[in-house]
Amino acid sequence: MSAVPLLFDALTLRDLDALEALLRNEAVYEHIGGVPSSELFRLRMTRALAGPPAARGNDRWLNFAVRDTASGELLGRLEATVHDGLAEVAFLIGPAHWGRGVATQGLLWMHGQLAGLPLWGTTVPANTRSQALMLRCGYRPVPPETAPNLYSYDPGDLVFTRDAGS
């Protein structure tokens, strides 16, 4: 399978309209809480891009755009929340671009930004695409009760981890 040439850069508020058009739909939100209103989508993204509040001043919130190198088209976004010596990862790709290795390439690229940190991800059991992605990228499932405190964990979620890379 030939890989789509991808470009990664920091997501900014200038991407908000394109992000909403790409991601605020049923397919993307099926397993992550249901489609938010436009207002909520934009509020969440604006808060995410503003970075952690004072109460979480030691966190690092990383947000990356995934773009097609040739056209510059936005294909999705990647995020990592670094706290307490670990990184929680998340990934949302526009449905028109699913199944081409975009998330695989993107997640593996993001690992390079998170060197030295153990990586963690959570999904609901029905989110089999996300589980396949994490397994393909070197994560393993662990019993949730053995996991550290994860911001993204909700009771019933599956929990995956990958050892710190160099």
Ligand SMILES: CC(C)(COP(=O)(O)OP(=O)(O)OC[C@H]1O[C@@H](n2cnc3c(N)ncnc32)[C@H](O)[C@@H]1OP(=O)(O)O)[C@@H](O)C(=O)NCCC(=O)NCCS
């Ligand atoms: C989960 C999600 C990120 C996967 O994105 P994706 O870009 O389709 O993932 P990939 O293309 O890398 O992998 C999907 C399939 O394409 C295949 N594929 C096709 N071409 C490929 C290539 N060139 N390289 C690697 N894999 C390729 C993979 O083998 C994989 O198949 P498999 O899952 O049957 O093993 C995407 O479905 C999504 O955004 N879902 C909604 C949001 C969500 O739930 N996010 C998770 C919580 S934040």
